[in-house]
Amino acid sequence: MKIDLEARSQEKFGRPLAELDDTTICTMLEDIVREHAATMPLNEGKRRLYYLSAEFLIGRLLTNNLIELGVYDDVKAQLAAAGHDLGAVEEREVEPSLGNGGLGRLAACFLDSIATLGLPGDGVGLNYHYGLFHQRFVDLQQAAEPDGWLDRQDWLVKDEKAYTVEFGGFTVKSRLYDIDVLGYGRTTKNRLRLFDLESVDDSLVPVNSIDFDKGELAKNLTLFLYPDDSDDAGRLLRVYQEYFMVSNAAQLILDEAVERGSNLHDLPDYAVVQINDTHPSMVIPELVRLLVDVHGFEFDEAVSVVRRMVAYTNHTILAEALEKWPLESLKTVAPRIAEIVVKLDELERAENGSNDAVAIVRDGVVHMAHMAIHYGFSINGVAALHTKILEDTELHPFYELYPEKFSNKTNGITFRRWIMDANPALSGVLDDVLGTDWRTSCDLSGLLAFKDDDAVLARLDDAKSEAKAGMREFLWETQGVRIPEDAIIDVQVKRIHEYKRQQMLALYIIWKYLDIKNGNIPARPLTIIFGGKAAPAYTIAQDIIHLILLLSRWIAADPVVSPHLQVVMIENYNVSAAERVIPAADISEQISLASKEASGTSNMKFMLNGAVTLCTLDGANVEIADLVGDENIYTFGTSSKEVERLYAEHAYDAHAHYLRPGVKLLVDFIANPAFLALGNAERLHRLHDDMAWKDWFMALLDIEEYIQKKEQVLADYENRDAWRKKSLVNIAKAGAFSSDRTIRQYNEDIWHL
Ligand code: TH1
Numbered sequence: 001m002k003i004d005l006e007a008r009s010q011e012k013f014g015r016p017l018a019e020l021d022d023t024t025i026c027t028m029l030e031d032i033v034r035e036h037a038a039t040m041p042l043n044e045g046k047r048r049l050y051y052l053s054a055e056f057l058i059g060r061l062l063t064n065n066l067i068e069l070g071v072y073d074d075v076k077a078q079l080a081a082a083g084h085d086l087g088a089v090e091e092r093e094v095e096p097s098l099g100n101g102g103l104g105r106l107a108a109c110f111l112d113s114i115a116t117l118g119l120p121g122d123g124v125g126l127n128y129h130y131g132l133f134h135q136r137f138v139d140l141q142q143a144a145e146p147d148g149w150l151d152r153q154d155w156l157v158k159d160e161k162a163y164t165v166e167f168g169g170f171t172v173k174s175r176l177y178d179i180d181v182l183g184y185g186r187t188t189k190n191r192l193r194l195f196d197l198e199s200v201d202d203s204l205v206p207v208n209s210i211d212f213d214k215g216e217l218a219k220n221l222t223l224f225l226y227p228d229d230s231d232d233a234g235r236l237l238r239v240y241q242e243y244f245m246v247s248n249a250a251q252l253i254l255d256e257a258v259e260r261g262s263n264l265h266d267l268p269d270y271a272v273v274q275i276n277d278t279h280p281s282m283v284i285p286e287l288v289r290l291l292v293d294v295h296g297f298e299f300d301e302a303v304s305v306v307r308r309m310v311a312y313t314n315h316t317i318l319a320e321a322l323e324k325w326p327l328e329s330l331k332t333v334a335p336r337i338a339e340i341v342v343k344l345d346e347l348e349r350a351e352n353g354s355n356d357a358v359a360i361v362r363d364g365v366v367h368m369a370h371m372a373i374h375y376g377f378s379i380n381g382v383a384a385l386h387t388k389i390l391e392d393t394e395l396h397p398f399y400e401l402y403p404e405k406f407s408n409k410t411n412g413i414t415f416r417r418w419i420m421d422a423n424p425a426l427s428g429v430l431d432d433v434l435g436t437d438w439r440t441s442c443d444l445s446g447l448l449a450f451k452d453d454d455a456v457l458a459r460l461d462d463a464k465s466e467a468k469a470g471m472r473e474f475l476w477e478t479q480g481v482r483i484p485e486d487a488i489i490d491v492q493v494k495r496i497h498e499y500k501r502q503q504m505l506a507l508y509i510i511w512k513y514l515d516i517k518n519g520n521i522p523a524r525p526l527t528i529i530f531g532g533k534a535a536p537a538y539t540i541a542q543d544i545i546h547l548i549l550l551l552s553r554w555i556a557a558d559p560v561v562s563p564h565l566q567v568v569m570i571e572n573y574n575v576s577a578a579e580r581v582i583p584a585a586d587i588s589e590q591i592s593l594a595s596k597e598a599s600g601t602s603n604m605k606f607m608l609n610g611a612v613t614l615c616t617l618d619g620a621n622v623e624i625a626d627l628v629g630d631e632n633i634y635t636f637g638t639s640s641k642e643v644e645r646l647y648a649e650h651a652y653d654a655h656a657h658y659l660r661p662g663v664k665l666l667v668d669f670i671a672n673p674a675f676l677a678l679g680n681a682e683r684l685h686r687l688h689d690d691m692a693w694k695d696w697f698m699a700l701l702d703i704e705e706y707i708q709k710k711e712q713v714l715a716d717y718e719n720r721d722a723w724r725k726k727s728l729v730n731i732a733k734a735g736a737f738s739s740d741r742t743i744r745q746y747n748e749d750i751w752h753l
Contacts, residue, residue: 001036001069005078008032017082025084026062026092029075030154033065037180038157040189042120047269048256049114049121049751052249052283053107053276054226054242056125056192057099058179059575061155063090063421064112068182094152095576097131098194098225100533101495102411102601103315105575106382106739107276109601112414113743115183115190119753124249126241127156127177127194128225135533135572140549140679144536155179161255162198165247167240168335170218173198174248184416185440195248196222226279239325239333246283247334249273250290264295268308272751275376277315278323278368284310284375285340293336299343303375311378311750313409314369316598317386317394318499323368327361341366348374357397373398373405378750380409383599383620385640393644409746410620411599412739415442418605422579425463426609426731432459442738444731457724464610464727467583474580481568484525488717491581491606492589493531493573496541499596502530503544503691504699504706505589509551509567510669511707516561523718527566529581531573543687545569547670550679578602583609587713590615591706593697595640597621604737610727614713616702620737627733632726636709637702646698654695663700667691 008028009017020028063086066072076086099105107123114121133144150156159176179192200220217240226238257270275281284306291302316322330338345360356362360371373379373395379402381387387408391399399406420427420439430438433456434446450456468489475481483489492505509528516522530548534541552567570577588606590597590613597619607613607624615621616637625633638646646652658667669675671688691699717723735741747753 001071003032003071003075003078005075006082017079017084020084022084022089023092025079025089027154029062029066029089030093033062033069034155034157034180036069037065037182037189040180040182040187043115043118043188043190045120045753046260047120047751047753048260048271049119049753050249050253050271050273051107051110051114051121051123051276052246052273052280053104053123053125054245054279055099055104055276056107056111056123056194057101057104057575058096058108058111058192059105059417059579060090060093060095061179062093064417065182067416067420068116068184068186070185094149095574096149096153097134097147097574098125098128100132100225102599103277106411106601109412109414109417109739110743111181111190111192112183112416113412113739115181115186116414116416117740117743117747118183118186118188119743119747119751120190121751121753122190123181123192124245124252125192125194126222126245127196129196129200129223130225132225132533133536137549137569137571140546140553141683142534142542142545144533156194159193161252163248163251165244166334166336167218167243168332172218172221172244174244176248176252193252195245197244235325236329236332239329242279243282243286243334243337246280246286249280250283250286253287254290254295264291264297265301265305267305271309272753273310274746274751275310275312275372277313278372281312281323281368281372282334282337284371285337285344288340288344289336303344303347307375308377310372310376311380312369312372312376313380313382314386314390314395314598315382317389318596325366325368327364327366330366341371344371344375352401355397358401369395370398373402377405378407379405380407380750381598382409382411383623384408384410385595385617385622386598386619389595389640389644407749409742409749410623410737411601411604412737412742413601413604413608414739415439415608417579418582419608423463423467423583423609425466426460426583429456429459429463430731438735441735442740443735445733445735447728447732451725451728457721457728460610460728460731461724464584464586467609471580471584474577475568475570479571483527483566483568487525487527487566488587488714489527489529489585490587490589491529491531491585491611492591493529493570493578493581494600494602496532496534496544497538498540498544498697500592501697501699502532502548503687504591504703505530506544506547506551506670507666507699507703508707508710509555509565510666512565513551513555513558513561514665514669516564522564522714525564525566526714527568529568529570529585531570531577531581533573540687540690543683543690546680546683547687550675550684554675554678578605582606582611585609585611586717587611588613588615590618590621591637591702592616592618593643593699593702594618594637595643596697604734607730608734608737610731612713612723612726612730614709623736624733627736628726628729632729634709634713636705638698643698652695652698652701654691654698654700655693657695657700658692663703666703667700 111123131147134147136143156177159178161176163174175196175198177194181190262270287306288302291297381390472483582605588611590603594616600619614634
């Protein structure tokens with residue numbers, strides 16, 4: 001692809017490139033890429049993959065697409081010649097936030113890898129008008145504001161496909177929008193296909209509640225990324241959204257299969273559907289419905305067709321995230337689907353001897369995961385430990401029924417975004433040391449040969465400094481925070497949730513604060529960075545944010561401690577912020593209660609960028625530890641087996657742990673009088689009492705070992721030479737976590753494209 005920006009500027013605006021502003025240049029570049037992508041043919045193959053997901057957290061696309069097309073350096077040079085900085089131009093792009101966290105970001109990494117491997121496969125989801133809320137900090141608390149992105153974006157292309165979706169009591173027309181998905185160095189493409197209502201009433205107040213009686217539903221189904229499901233109205237809206245998504249997806253799948261020559265009896269030869277968690281699981285009864293009601297199949301044949309084409313990924317064992325809908329809700333939303341679900345349940349009971357433990361419908365409740373396992377041909381977990389827990393405990397009765405359906409597919413991350421795009425300095429060093437093959441192979445193991453090479457270690461160190469400088473600039477410009485140049489950067493970025501234990505890192509901060517107060521001055525400054533959003537209805541998570549912001553202010557105001565310890569909470573943490581902060585990290589905090597984090601993916605991004613991991617043996621941390629070896633990672637905490645035992649036997653006594661002197665001091669600090677005066681007393685009391693009496697995710701069980709380990713990490717950091725080697729080994733071993741590897745495995749074991 002050839003780009004002549006000067007000519008384009010003259011042609012479009014009648015002005016030289018030098019005179020355009022950053023926003024205009026950004027739009028111009030987006031147009032150029034979009035127009036070029038429109039001419040690229042689709043990846044072909046008899047069988048197509050449809051990756052169904054309620055979330056695609058794609059982030060900004062301009063830089064990524066310029067890299068995929070191989071024109072990034074050329075564009076940068078042309079802009080520089082006209083006095084412009086591509087970095088500043090990139091900042092003008094709006095970021096679509098069509099996802100909550102890891103699950104949505106995984107879907108985006110997967111689309112990148114599917115396209116890069118040249119496989120025929122599209123993502124299918126919803127075109128939310130408002131993505132995840134924009135987070136602001138007001139009075140040391142999270143405030144959630146609507147994040148409208150649609151009217152300012154430039155990537156969506158209207159598709160001619162449109163369908164009708166019938167709900168109980170009303171019918172809506174849909175509209176399809178596509179975003180082209182380019183692969184690295186590829187001349188063919190795939191698409192992300194986002195369904196919307198034909199007409200959405202954007203004037204409806206952007207709040208997460210809908211007046212069902214006023215008929216608002218038919219007008220704003222796609223207005224929001226699915227909101228909290230903490231109240232019944234919210235929950236019902238989610239079922240409506242899910243059915244809208246899968247009904248459109250199923251119609252699209254049948255349509256395209258017929259277009260490509262299927263007689264529908266051979267549908268599994270033309271289409272395979274991967275459902276990303278249970279949110280799209282109603283695609284199973286919906287495909288059955290279409291085959292029976294529209295295409296005249298017998299029920300049994302329809303079921304046997306669907307059984308050979310749907311595969312399910314489980315992403316969590318947290319009970320509150322396992323979808324269970326009242327059958328009554330399904331009857332309200334889509335009566336025919338409720339009918340089919342009941343028939344699927346009867347059929348399953350007839351086949352498997354009516355075992356309530358694996359039933360689809362039990363006590364008037366529909367278990368979506370159970371349906372996906374019985375009527376899908378594959379179920380996978382997202383890290384080795386997670387899959388083992390599914391097989392041995394959480395889904396054991398299913399594993400006994402269908403051992404052949406189970407497999408592990410450890411998550412991965414796309415190297416295009418998470419190193420080439422996010423960390424040009426490190427990418428440049430790797431090019432010089434290894435040659436550029438790593439950019440396609442994602443194999444960085446050649447680096448191990450340079451473990452004792454001072455020049456290479458120094459260059460890696462320089463790349464880290466450059467990334468730190470970029471992050472310091474970002475935090476200064478976005479939130480007016482200054483970070484010392486020589487600070488150790490210790491980062492925990494992810495959704496705020498008790499199981500991820502941001503509260504445990506907050507207790508460490510309290511410990512460190514008191515330790516410095518006691519005269520133990522650290523060798524160099526430590527900057528602890530948090531980032532993440534809390535669901536608006538998740539009270540304790542909001543309380544944790546409040547505590548972090550309060551600690552941040554409290555410590556910054558303390559002249560004795562502030563030169564040595566700093567706490568920063570990134571406002572509105574999103575993909576773009578992640579691209580700035582992850583490359584700059586020295587320490588990667590992965591401290592979830594063992595057994596609770598299915599995989600994690602930021603752990604992989606940090607490792608790839610040379611951070612050393614401080615972690616529990618949870619999710620994919622276990623695999624990172626196996627790969628890098630004991631001397632290149634810091635692990636601590638109660639094992640997942642022991643945690644499972646404590647839950648099973650109700651044997652964890654939070655209050656007993658709280659009463660231990662060293663621990664009580666830290667927890668009580670949360671509700672000390674100065675804090676209560678400065679902050680929100682209700683939040684602080686609630687958080688204090690929750691930790692002292694409940695501590696459901698056992699932060700107090702692991703806190704002492706955590707503090708010890710962290711102090712060891714900080715001491716080891718001072719041995720600069722040894723630390724640099726640890727960092728090098730982490731980068732060198734990160735190839736295992738390329739999402740290209742993950743997608744190859746999905747394709748070889750499940751999709752067979
Ligand atoms: C996350 C998991 O918590 C995380 O461990 C994993 O790395 C990631 O998925 C990708 O596999 C999940 N996100 C969600 C979001 C919702 C429901 C369940 C999960 S599991 C809404």
